[in-house]
Amino acid sequence: EIVMTQSPDSLAVSLGERATINCKSSQSVLYSSSNKNFLGWYQQKAGQPPKLLIYWASTRESGVPERFSGSGSGTDFTLTISSLQAEDVAVYYCQQYYTTPLTFGGGTKVEIK
Amino acid sequence: EVQLLESGGGLVQPGGSLRLSCVASGFTFSSYVMSWVRQAPGKGLEWVSSIHTGGVNTYYADSVKGRFTISRDNSKNTLYLQMNSLRAEDTAEYYCAKTGDNVVLYYMDVWGKGTTVTVSS
Numbered sequence: 176e177i178v179m180t181q182s183p184d185s186l187a188v189s190l191g192e193r194a195t196i197n198c199k200s201s202q203s204v205l206y207s208s209s210n211k212n213f214l215g216w217y218q219q220k221a222g223q224p225p226k227l228l229i230y231w232a233s234t235r236e237s238g239v240p241e242r243f244s245g246s247g248s249g250t251d252f253t254l255t256i257s258s259l260q261a262e263d264v265a266v267y268y269c270q271q272y273y274t275t276p277l278t279f280g281g282g283t284k285v286e287i288k
Numbered sequence: 289e290v291q292l293l294e295s296g297g298g299l300v301q302p303g304g305s306l307r308l309s310c311v312a313s314g315f316t317f318s319s320y321v322m323s324w325v326r327q328a329p330g331k332g333l334e335w336v337s338s339i340h341t342g343g344v345n346t347y348y349a350d351s352v353k354g355r356f357t358i359s360r361d362n363s364k365n366t367l368y369l370q371m372n373s374l375r376a377e378d379t380a381e382y383y384c385a386k387t388g389d390n391v392v393l394y395y396m397d398v399w400g401k402g403t404t405v406t407v408s409s
Contacts, residue, residue, distance in 0.1 A: 213393060215395040215396075217333075219333075223401075224383050224399040224400060224401055224402055225325075225333060225383070225396075225399050226399070227395060227396065227397045227398075227399075230388070230395040230397075231395075236397065268332065268333055270333070270395070270396075272392075272393050272394055272395055273393065274393065275338070275347050275392060275393075276335055276347075276349050276350070277323075277335040277338070277392075278335065279332055279333040279334070279335070280332070281332050282332045282333075
């Protein structure tokens with residue numbers, strides 16, 4: 176099983192400032208033949224289901240604001256919110272879909288400072 | 289509009305059974321792998337099970353293998369999760385999720401609102 180470890184568990188950022196969330200996988204999720212990282216990011220607001228933000232580690236889902244970006248490869252990944260807005264308060268999860276069992280990180284709670 | 293609507297949750301005693309349903313609309317249900325993901329109260333997301341388009345190939349988390357059965361009826365655009373021998377640790381919100389392609393190893397691009405399962409005496 177691939178273990179996904181997120182850091183930090185929570186962070187408080189001022190409005191308009193940058194938020195950075197890290198995700199590390201216990202083994203590479205880069206599929207060499209396609210050169211794609213099987214890594215996604217989801218946002219979950221309170222009382223709501225998860226919402227897909229980023230897939231293939233860096234491709235933004237349709238309709239997701241440009242302030243959200245994903246980067247990284249292999250085992251180390253980052254989700255960046257370039258300018259935090261009030262509506263971005265949520266828990267963010269990374270997930271690998273390289274192999275079953277599909278696994279999620281423990282989540283990072285983002286709040287306003 | 290693409291939608292997933294779960295139902296069937298409720299309160300059940302340990303050792304009991306429950307069947308969850310997820311009705312899909314707004315897309316060609318039979319063309320996509322479908323999954324169940326759960327979230328225990330105050331906890332993170334846990335993948336439970338996935339099923340291929342034809343319903344033959346199924347995948348389970350070790351925590352539910354042998355107790356839960358995933359199935360689908362493409363003629364009814366409906367995904368199911370039969371849950372037997374339920375335990376307290378199965379208490380969670382259960383989400384139905386559409387995978388973005390016809391393979392299991394893909395991201396989940398549409399999620400339902402969830403249905404609550406509580407296992408307690």
